[in-house]
Amino acid sequence: MSALLSVITGSLFAYLLYTYKNYLFIKFIAQTQSILFVLPTIITVFGILSFYGNFFDIYGLTGILIGHVVLNTPIVSHIIYQTLNNISPSEKLLSRQMGLGKFSSFLASEWPIIKKNIPSLFVLVTFICFVSFTPVLILGGSPKYSTLEVSIYYSVIFSNDFSTALNLLIFQLIICTVIYFVFFKNFKSENFLIDEHRQVKTYFHFKIHNFLELVILLLIATCIFMPIIFIIIKGLNFKIISTIQSLYLLESLYNTFIICLFSGIISTVLVYNLLILTKKRTKISESLVYSLIILSPAIMAVGYYIFSYKLNILQFPNIMIVIVLNAFFVLPFTYNYLAPSFFKITKENEDISNSLNIYGLSRFITIEWPRLKNSLITAFCVSSILSASDLVVISFFGTNSLSTLTQTIYRLMGSYRIDEAYSVSLILLIYCFLYFFAFGKLLEKIKWNIH
Amino acid sequence: MKSILLSIIFILLSINFVRANNVLIVGTYDSFSAEWGPGPVIEIEFEKTCNCDVQYVSTSQAGTLANEIFIRNKDVILGVEMHEFDFSNEIWNVYDYGYFSFIYNEEKLKETPQSFEDLVSQKDLKIVVQDPRTSPVGIGLLRWLKLTHPNDFPEILKKFNSKVLTYTPGWSEAYGMFLDEKADLVLSYSTSPFYHQEYEDEYKYKALEFNEGHLITKEIVYVRPESDKQKLGREFVEFMVQDNIQKIIAQMNIMYPAKDTDNNIPDKMKKLKKPREIEYQNFLKSEPLIETWLEVAAS
Numbered sequence: 001m002s003a004l005l006s007v008i009t010g011s012l013f014a015y016l017l018y019t020y021k022n023y024l025f026i027k028f029i030a031q032t033q034s035i036l037f038v039l040p041t042i043i044t045v046f047g048i049l050s051f052y053g054n055f056f057d058i059y060g061l062t063g064i065l066i067g068h069v070v071l072n073t074p075i076v077s078h079i080i081y082q083t084l085n086n087i088s089p090s091e092k093l094l095s096r097q098m099g100l101g102k103f104s105s106f107l108a109s110e111w112p113i114i115k116k117n118i119p120s121l122f123v124l125v126t127f128i129c130f131v132s133f134t135p136v137l138i139l140g141g142s143p144k145y146s147t148l149e150v151s152i153y154y155s156v157i158f159s160n161d162f163s164t165a166l167n168l169l170i171f172q173l174i175i176c177t178v179i180y181f182v183f184f185k186n187f188k189s190e191n192f193l194i195d196e197h198r199q200v201k202t203y204f205h206f207k208i209h210n211f212l213e214l215v216i217l218l219l220i221a222t223c224i225f226m227p228i229i230f231i232i233i234k235g236l237n238f239k240i241i242s243t244i245q246s247l248y249l250l251e252s253l254y255n256t257f258i259i260c261l262f263s264g265i266i267s268t269v270l271v272y273n274l275l276i277l278t279k280k281r282t283k284i285s286e287s288l289v290y291s292l293i294i295l296s297p298a299i300m301a302v303g304y305y306i307f308s309y310k311l312n313i314l315q316f317p318n319i320m321i322v323i324v325l326n327a328f329f330v331l332p333f334t335y336n337y338l339a340p341s342f343f344k345i346t347k348e349n350e351d352i353s354n355s356l357n358i359y360g361l362s363r364f365i366t367i368e369w370p371r372l373k374n375s376l377i378t379a380f381c382v383s384s385i386l387s388a389s390d391l392v393v394i395s396f397f398g399t400n401s402l403s404t405l406t407q408t409i410y411r412l413m414g415s416y417r418i419d420e421a422y423s424v425s426l427i428l429l430i431y432c433f434l435y436f437f438a439f440g441k442l443l444e445k446i447k448w449n450i451h
Numbered sequence: 452m453k454s455i456l457l458s459i460i461f462i463l464l465s466i467n468f469v470r471a472n473n474v475l476i477v478g479t480y481d482s483f484s485a486e487w488g489p490g491p492v493i494e495i496e497f498e499k500t501c502n503c504d505v506q507y508v509s510t511s512q513a514g515t516l517a518n519e520i521f522i523r524n525k526d527v528i529l530g531v532e533m534h535e536f537d538f539s540n541e542i543w544n545v546y547d548y549g550y551f552s553f554i555y556n557e558e559k560l561k562e563t564p565q566s567f568e569d570l571v572s573q574k575d576l577k578i579v580v581q582d583p584r585t586s587p588v589g590i591g592l593l594r595w596l597k598l599t600h601p602n603d604f605p606e607i608l609k610k611f612n613s614k615v616l617t618y619t620p621g622w623s624e625a626y627g628m629f630l631d632e633k634a635d636l637v638l639s640y641s642t643s644p645f646y647h648q649e650y651e652d653e654y655k656y657k658a659l660e661f662n663e664g665h666l667i668t669k670e671i672v673y674v675r676p677e678s679d680k681q682k683l684g685r686e687f688v689e690f691m692v693q694d695n696i697q698k699i700i701a702q703m704n705i706m707y708p709a710k711d712t713d714n715n716i717p718d719k720m721k722k723l724k725k726p727r728e729i730e731y732q733n734f735l736k737s738e739p740l741i742e743t744w745l746e747v748a749a750s
Contacts, residue, residue, distance in 0.1 A: 134620050138628075247486060410623060413624075418627050
């Protein structure tokens with residue numbers, strides 16, 4: 001239910017963002033929204049409580065729904081927005097020449113793409129909802145909404161009872177698989193024209209429905225950006241100066257950066273190679289990849305407890321374990337960012353590059369990199385900063401000298417220092433913005449000249 | 452680009468492989484080992500005497516200190532709640548203690564309940580507590596309620612539940628919500644006001660005192676029998692209850708020191724009223740309490 005709502009809002013938001021992307025401000029929203037996802041859940045939940053709590057009684061099912069929508073809309077909408085940008089301008093022109101109305105044009109060009117994304121996004125969001133029980137617990141107001149996921153946590157952490165945890169997990173998997181197959185089996189479609197690097201200006205006259213759409217857009221934007229506003233207000237307190245000067249901040253900033261960078265690289269490379277390996281046998285490969293999506297957060301939740309128990313991986317330096325586990329954890333996200341564009345590019349260029357005998361690295365450099373650049377960069381940035389938001393892995397393998405910003409926030413909150421926690425959240429936010437833009441700019445500049 | 456990456460990898464590796472020979476790995480929780488917690492000071496003090504290197508590995512997930520995977524490869528575990536502790540371990544010490552209590556803001560809450568009965572009958576009271584499945588403080592409340600109301604536990608729990616705004620995963624979330632003025636009362640320790648007085652010069656936060664008495668909670672440090680540093684571990688465990696260290700613990704861990712001599716307790720903590728302790732014989736098992744709680748709270 002939460003997942004469905006998030007996907008719907010996310011798609012709507014993405015579509016609107018896409019339609020009005022010529023406005024600088026809107027473009028800015030579109031590019032930065034995924035940063036929202038990296039904030040520690042607890043901070044976002046506080047934001048939700050402070051904002052929505054003023055209007056109505058938030059605790060209960062409504063609270064959970066609002067929480068999940070606010071938390072997940074950005075990721076859904078960012079992914080869809082990314083893929084919508086792959087619609088070729090000529091397709092848009094064509095539909096305009098054919099005199100299609102707004103709605104039929106939407107049906108013809110945007111909808112197939114959104115539709116293609118929905119199944120995997122749905123599964124992704126469902127699992128996020130399953131795995132992260134903090135919002136459910138706090139916003140639910142009573143344990144009746146959170147029995148399953150907390151049970152898993154309880155049996156892993158407290159009772160060391162892995163078999164119960166595994167059983168519950170398998171139960172979850174079954175639910176998700178069933179949902180997936182019942183609703184989305186026939187939800188695939190391919191509808192791409194050859195891309196051209198031309199821009200189509202969206203001309204529109206200021207009509208009532210445009211105005212309405214803009215209002216909806218801004219409304220959703222306010223709703224999901226509200227936690228950021230909350231943090232900026234709360235973070236700018238008198239403790240921020242002492243926080244900035246502190247050693248723990250520098251250390252965790254440095255660690256966060258290292259973890260982000262390498263997890264991002266590993267995860268992007270893994271997904272990219274996975275895509276190359278599986279692109280021929282689409283039917284089998286897709287189900288394989290989807291099952292990876294279903295499994296991966298689950299492995300996250302329970303798997304590595306067991307793996308690390310069986311294999312003595314503690315002999316590697318801890319930071320490496322953190323990096324690798326994080327890289328795996330963010331795989332489904334990376335996949336969701338990269339796959340749609342990748343399939344499109346391969347579809348367009350497969351035959352021509354085969355006939356020109358371009359394979360391997362040279363194919364990547366000449367054919368795929370220029371076209372996939374944007375998606376690759378986004379996938380890399382997003383998976384990096386997602387690794388920064390991890391708390392579970394770091395809390396198991398972190399030491400005193402190895403902590404991330406997110407962990408520092410929780411540490412501060414755990415010792416009465418809530419003002420400092422808000423300040424660090426603000427710093428984390430700024431860090432993510434900078435990271436996103438710096439790497440975007442840096443990687444865009446890299447030119448591949450092999451001729 | 453390449454050289455930058457390589458140098459980063461090199462720095463990374465060199466940081467992690469430089470280690471002293473005689474290392475004592477202490478598994479503990481975040482707020483103890485953090486820069487502002489008592490951990491670093493104690494580390495420096497202990498390293499002066501032991502010719503060793505103390506390393507903290509900390510977790511922010513409540514309850515992990517009893518988790519098999521977390522405690523693997525650790526020599527000493529610090530911060531286990533007494534109910535979760537296996538007393539068959541040989542080398543251990545209680546290093547601090549406290550009483551579960553509800554904290555309120557005296558500027559906001561004028562009418563203060565004196566007992567659980569008062570609390571559940573008071574109108575418009577919003578309480579935030581921790582989920583007993585994920586938080587040791589949460590399960591502490593259930594034990595406290597059961598011990599003070601052995602015969603009508605489900606009934607009082609039901610009434611109490613109707614005052615609960617929400618159950619949070621851990622102490623931090625609950626206390627954060629309270630400081631953010633989302634709730635009137637939060638379940639914490641009777642020494643919590645000490646933090647605000649000592650470090651923020653803020654005197655409006657007070658602990659409720661119930662005439663049924665309060666449940667004590669003790670924190671334990673022990674040497675794992677599997678560790679090959681038994682001697683060093685024992686030294687550390689004994690070091691924790693030295694007077695100078697006890698003083699640091701009380702001051703920075705915001706709990707009463709296990710050796711609670713007048714000299715060891717900070718002045719402002721001395722001024723707080725110590726609640727009456729409930730007397731009881733056996734530790735209550737958590738599972739049946741959680742089951743009852745689930746029946747009551749999830750209905």
